[in-house]
Amino acid sequence: MKSPGKIKRAALARDDHNEAFRCAVCGREVDAQGAGTRHRNHCPHRLSSLHLDDTPGDRAENCGGVMDAVGVWVRQDGEWALLHRCRACGAFHSNRVAADDNPALLLQLAAKPLAEPPFPLSRLCEMIGVEPSEPLERSKQNESK
Ligand SMILES: [Zn+2]
Numbered sequence: 001m002k003s004p005g006k007i008k009r010a011a012l013a014r015d016d017h018n019e020a021f022r023c024a025v026c027g028r029e030v031d032a033q034g035a036g037t038r039h040r041n042h043c044p045h046r047l048s049s050l051h052l053d054d055t056p057g058d059r060a061e062n063c064g065g066v067m068d069a070v071g072v073w074v075r076q077d078g079e080w081a082l083l084h085r086c087r088a089c090g091a092f093h094s095n096r097v098a099a100d101d102n103p104a105l106l107l108q109l110a111a112k113p114l115a116e117p118p119f120p121l122s123r124l125c126e127m128i129g130v131e132p133s134e135p136l137e138r139s140k141q142n143e144s145k
């Protein structure tokens with residue numbers, strides 16, 4: 001049952017996961033320093049990864065597609081995690097956020113659903129049956145005019 005793919009996977013599995021790699025998206029060299037985690041599996045600049053693992057660090061996946069960070073979620077312990085989606089096969093993976101991940105990109109991912117709601121925000125009060133409240137100071141000023 002030995003296939004070239006399995007030999008390749010075994011070779012990859014031998015590697016220390018903290019080894020430096022070149023990011024397939026931004027081309028920068030990424031090393032383990034500063035990650036604050038044993039598994040450096042994504043680029044701290046673009047947060048992108050490669051579809052190489054089935055479970056984190058196992059190198060059991062043959063896909064190899066680029067995985068884009070498409071969202072963040074908060075784990076039970078309060079730690080942020082990234083959601084990665086593979087461009088090639090569409091698989092989703094969750095990965096721990098590293099200490100040196102680009103904070104602007106993390107916040108952008110967290111804010112994106114709020115910035116692009118699936119319904120018009122102007123209709124939110126109407127939808128939940130609440131009267132829109134006006135700023136008190138401004139309405140008083142308007143009355144006095
Ligand atoms: Zn990168």
Ligand SMILES: [Zn+2]
Nearest residue numbers: 051063086089
């Ligand atoms: Zn994939």
